[in-house]
Amino acid sequence: MDLQRFLSAYKYIKRSSPAKELKQAEEHSFSIPIAKDIEMTKYLLEETFSTANDFVIRNIKLSTHSGILVYLDGLVNTMTISEHIIKPLFAAQDLKLNEKQPLTHIKESFLIASQIQEKDTYADAIEAILQGNTVLFLDKIPQCLIIDTSEFDYRGVQEPATEMVVRGPREGFTESLLTNMTLLRRKINNPKLKSEQFSIGTNTNTKVLLIYLEDLVDPLVLQEARKRLRSIKIDSVLESGYIEELIEDAPTSPFPTIGNTEKPDIAASKILEGKLVILTDGTPIALTLPYTFVETLQVPEDYYSRAYYASFVRIIRCVCLLISLYLPGIYIATSTFHAEMIPTDLLVTMVAAREGIPWPVVVEVFLIWIIYEALREASIRMPKPMGSAVSIVGALVLGQAAIQAGITSPIVVIIVSTTAIAGLVLPSQTDALGLLRLPFVLLGAIFGFYGIMWGSLILLTHMTSLKSFGTPYTEPFAPLDTIRLRDTIVRFPWWFMPNRPGNLKVSRRSTSLNKALEGKEDD
Amino acid sequence: MRFALLSIILVIALTASGCWNQVELEEWALVSAIGLDIIPGEDEDLVEMTVQIIRTRHIGTPEQGGAKGSAFWTVSATGRTTPEAASNLEKQIGRRLFLQSARIIVIGEDLARSGIDVVLDWFFREENVRRKTWLLVARNHTAKETLCAPHELDIIPANAIETMMQNGQHTAGIIDSTLHRYFRARFTTTSHPMLVGVEMTTPTSADSTCPFLTISDIAIFKEDHLIDWLTHEDSRGVLWLFDTSQKGPLLVKCEDMPGYATIEVLRYKRTIDMDISESGEIRSIIYNVKLTSRLIAQTCAIDYSNTENLSKLENYTKDFILKDIEIALKTIQQLNSDVIFLGREIERYYPKIWYQELAANWSEIFPEIPIESRVQIDIQRIGMAFKPTNYHREE
Numbered sequence: 001m002d003l004q005r006f007l008s009a010y011k012y013i014k015r016s017s018p019a020k021e022l023k024q025a026e027e028h029s030f031s032i033p034i035a036k037d038i039e040m041t042k043y044l045l046e047e048t049f050s051t052a053n054d055f056v057i058r059n060i061k062l063s064t065h066s067g068i069l070v071y072l073d074g075l076v077n078t079m080t081i082s083e084h085i086i087k088p089l090f091a092a093q094d095l096k097l098n099e100k101q102p103l104t105h106i107k108e109s110f111l112i113a114s115q116i117q118e119k120d121t122y123a124d125a126i127e128a129i130l131q132g133n134t135v136l137f138l139d140k141i142p143q144c145l146i147i148d149t150s151e152f153d154y155r156g157v158q159e160p161a162t163e164m165v166v167r168g169p170r171e172g173f174t175e176s177l178l179t180n181m182t183l184l185r186r187k188i189n190n191p192k193l194k195s196e197q198f199s200i201g202t203n204t205n206t207k208v209l210l211i212y213l214e215d216l217v218d219p220l221v222l223q224e225a226r227k228r229l230r231s232i233k234i235d236s237v238l239e240s241g242y243i244e245e246l247i248e249d250a251p252t253s254p255f256p257t258i259g260n261t262e263k264p265d266i267a268a269s270k271i272l273e274g275k276l277v278i279l280t281d282g283t284p285i286a287l288t289l290p291y292t293f294v295e296t297l298q299v300p301e302d303y304y305s306r307a308y309y310a311s312f313v314r315i316i317r318c319v320c321l322l323i324s325l326y327l328p329g330i331y332i333a334t335s336t337f338h339a340e341m342i343p344t345d346l347l348v349t350m351v352a353a354r355e356g357i358p359w360p361v362v363v364e365v366f367l368i369w370i371i372y373e374a375l376r377e378a379s380i381r382m383p384k385p386m387g388s389a390v391s392i393v394g395a396l397v398l399g400q401a402a403i404q405a406g407i408t409s410p411i412v413v414i415i416v417s418t419t420a421i422a423g424l425v426l427p428s429q430t431d432a433l434g435l436l437r438l439p440f441v442l443l444g445a446i447f448g449f450y451g452i453m454w455g456s457l458i459l460l461t462h463m464t465s466l467k468s469f470g471t472p473y474t475e476p477f478a479p480l481d482t483i484r485l486r487d488t489i490v491r492f493p494w495w496f497m498p499n500r501p502g503n504l505k506v507s508r509r510s511t512s513l514n515k516a517l518e519g520k521e522d523d
Numbered sequence: 524m525r526f527a528l529l530s531i532i533l534v535i536a537l538t539a540s541g542c543w544n545q546v547e548l549e550e551w552a553l554v555s556a557i558g559l560d561i562i563p564g565e566d567e568d569l570v571e572m573t574v575q576i577i578r579t580r581h582i583g584t585p586e587q588g589g590a591k592g593s594a595f596w597t598v599s600a601t602g603r604t605t606p607e608a609a610s611n612l613e614k615q616i617g618r619r620l621f622l623q624s625a626r627i628i629v630i631g632e633d634l635a636r637s638g639i640d641v642v643l644d645w646f647f648r649e650e651n652v653r654r655k656t657w658l659l660v661a662r663n664h665t666a667k668e669t670l671c672a673p674h675e676l677d678i679i680p681a682n683a684i685e686t687m688m689q690n691g692q693h694t695a696g697i698i699d700s701t702l703h704r705y706f707r708a709r710f711t712t713t714s715h716p717m718l719v720g721v722e723m724t725t726p727t728s729a730d731s732t733c734p735f736l737t738i739s740d741i742a743i744f745k746e747d748h749l750i751d752w753l754t755h756e757d758s759r760g761v762l763w764l765f766d767t768s769q770k771g772p773l774l775v776k777c778e779d780m781p782g783y784a785t786i787e788v789l790r791y792k793r794t795i796d797m798d799i800s801e802s803g804e805i806r807s808i809i810y811n812v813k814l815t816s817r818l819i820a821q822t823c824a825i826d827y828s829n830t831e832n833l834s835k836l837e838n839y840t841k842d843f844i845l846k847d848i849e850i851a852l853k854t855i856q857q858l859n860s861d862v863i864f865l866g867r868e869i870e871r872y873y874p875k876i877w878y879q880e881l882a883a884n885w886s887e888i889f890p891e892i893p894i895e896s897r898v899q900i901d902i903q904r905i906g907m908a909f910k911p912t913n914y915h916r917e918e
Binding site: 335336337339340344347348350351352354355356357360361445448454458 | 533544545546547548549551553577579580621623624626651
């Protein structure tokens with residue numbers, strides 16, 4: 001297609017047509033080759049970046065050609081441009097360029113930059129500009145040079161606020177994909193550490209890396225992960241949560257089937273267990289898959305501190321898991337249906353506390369629970385200076401005034417706060433359990449222990465039916481794997497776990513997925 | 524399809540239970556003690572049920588508005604049967620009775636003498652009553668009066684009595700007198716129950732006017748009727764005949780000198796040797812009591828670090844225990860009430876002879892059985908001192 005005709009059509013469309021046609025026209029324009037006339041190029045680029053105030057076109061004059069340097073200010077290091085591109089070009093102003101391939105000549109002889117590519121469509125050029133490269137166009141040459149000058153500001157490597165450890169590495173992922181990949185590479189110095197790049201999001205073109213260790217990864221899981229990543233259709237990806245929701249096995253389940261972490265050492269350990277890690281540009285949260293339920297109980301520090309203490313803390317965590325799930329439900333069930341189960345002395349205290357409370361115990365629990373959740377949310381969202389105000393109000397309202405006013409009994413406050421603390425002991429993955437407390441409270445209030453038992457059965461059935469990329473969610477409990485049980489409720493010492501890393505075995509995969517995947521391979 | 528199936532199962536399963544037995548805690552009246560009395564009527568006798576209810580509002584800390592005043596409330600109601608009396612009580616109280624928290628059930632002496640099976644049947648059937656509840660007999664008083672008596676230390680008198688019983692089992696030689704024990708005796712056809720009595724004592728000193736409760740003698744039952752009280756002297760021996768240890772201190776006369784030696788039992792074992800012929804003639808029953816003990820105090824000036832003296836003391840203790848057992852056995856046999864489960868022991872070793880020859884007319888046989896006892900005692904330790912402090916002075 002002739003550029004001249006295109007441009008007139010383009011101008012016409014831009015003035016009169018709706019956005020959809022314009023978009024088509026733009027897409028079309030990018031795939032056409034670069035025009036020989038530099039004015040055309042200039043015009044087209046100015047049109048494309050018409051309202052971008054950081055868009056820079058710098059004219060330069062060489063002996064035989066005139067040219068333009070195009071970049072987006074802010075994404076590039078201007079020092080690099082002036083020192084390593086403009087300065088050498090000016091120095092070579094009088095030299096005669098190679099007649100046939102002036103760009104190659106410039107690239108090979110003058111420019112001081114590590115990465116330079118020759119491209120010949122506008123699409124490549126524009127993408128490169130958007131990624132912080134500087135593009136050099138020369139008059140009468142239908143090609144361009146893409147010079148890597150990208151530099152932008154990002155947060156340095158810091159200790160993440162979510163996954164604190166006493167012993168162990170402090171560093172956390174950052175928003176920069178390159179830094180994150182570097183952090184992983186520094187943990188695993190192995191050429192077998194592979195990373196595959198995907199570009200997801202029609203509007204954002206976010207870079208996503210799928211990282212694994214070639215020797216350990218289950219090829220079928222890898223294949224499935226690739227397939228799912230490729231089939232994502234979404235306009236934007238601003239955080240890894242978008243990807244997580246789009247590729248997880250059970251989107252309707254309250255349980256997460258994909259893990260996430262902010263720490264490179266955790267991500268590395270998952271890779272070394274034969275799992276895959278997905279890094280997303282622009283977020284410090286990496287995804288790990290497959291994800292099984294026991295991982296909610298595991299904390300990196302378990303592996304860094306001595307086995308006895310680590311096991312003890314794990315058991316505490318298991319207890320806390322049960323407390324955070326069941327305690328309010330069990331309290332309501334015992335006090336409304338099974339008062340005879342409570343030791344008499346305690347019962348007297350409980351009844352004394354209940355005297356004069358205007359509503360049933362369920363309502364009481366919900367009331368305190370909602371206040372707690374509101375306080376929690378407030379303390380996350382509010383500006384830091386207001387923290388003390390909120391904590392005073394929280395402590396006074398919850399701890400004192402509510403009880404004194406007879407709105408709630410102290411026991412319910414104890415129950416709800418114990419539950420809350422137990423919930424906070426668990427790694428942040430377990431938001432599912434916080435939600436599941438609700439059905440147990442309702443079941444306990446309506447049906448007593450009978451209801452709680454039913455709820456537990458349904459919950460267990462659901463959990464055993466879940467799979468994460470072919471791995472049973474309740475592995476290694478069901479199906480039972482006695483070797484891998486050594487790293488569940490207790491952590492055995494390293495010398496007792498000779499078979500680590502326990503690769504997620506292919507045989508453990510659901511047969512249906514196996515068949516599906518193998519069938520694909522045959523095709 | 525799966526969903527439908529699941530919903531059906533769930534609906535059936537969950538509607539099979541439900542909210543109708545849901546009771547909020549404050550709707551219960553926490554019963555700490557139950558008292559049962561008989562009120563003689565013209566046509567039929569009535570049962571009077573007294574409950575000691577915990578006034579929970581008075582238990583809490585002052586911040587929660589823990590009001591002043593008595594922490595318990597004693598209410599009575601009558602009925603032809605126990606459950607009827609209970610439901611009359613509920614009408615009076617306005618809350619449902621929470622029997623699980625009852626620590627003691629007190630039976631008035633009059634009721635105990637006229638038979639208690641009919642009033643206790645409800646407690647046996649009712650799943651809301653704990654079998655470990657203490658079953659006591661109020662001596663010389665009605666149960667109602669007994670439950671009204673306050674306790675100085677414990678704001679709930681029933682708690683105090685329960686504690687008294689539990690501690691008494693370890694120190695003061697109190698027999699196991701629970702509801703469970705009563706039913707066990709009643710369901711063993713030839714055995715008879717034995718319950719602990721409580722008594723209201725009016726103190727003689729001027730500054731204290733309130734009556735207080737003390738543990739009284741042991742009530743011996745024949746079937747479900749109270750027939751007699753076993754005094755403390757008599758009842759001491761009974762405890763040796765059970766396989767649970769007598770834990771209280773034994774006061775043994777030093778004999779050679781004025782004063783007492785106090786001995787504490789450390790280990791205790793009781794076995795029974797029986798010699799019963801095929802025809803059911805009981806030739807002899809021998810209770811073997813074997814105990815190890817220690818000297819915990821002495822008032823006589825004898826040096827028990829001397830083994831000779833100590834073995835003398837062992838002999839005196841042995842005689843002392845033998846005498847106790849003899850008295851107890853004599854009394855029990857006179858009363859013809861097998862509260863020591865002897866029949867049950869024979870049944871265990873000679874079931875065939877027991878059922879063929881003995882069980883049917885046990886009440887005739889029991890008073891005539893030649894029962895002997897043998898005691899083997901070993902005083903192992905005399906404590907941290909050798910000679911008593913008054914030893915030299917006496918010399």
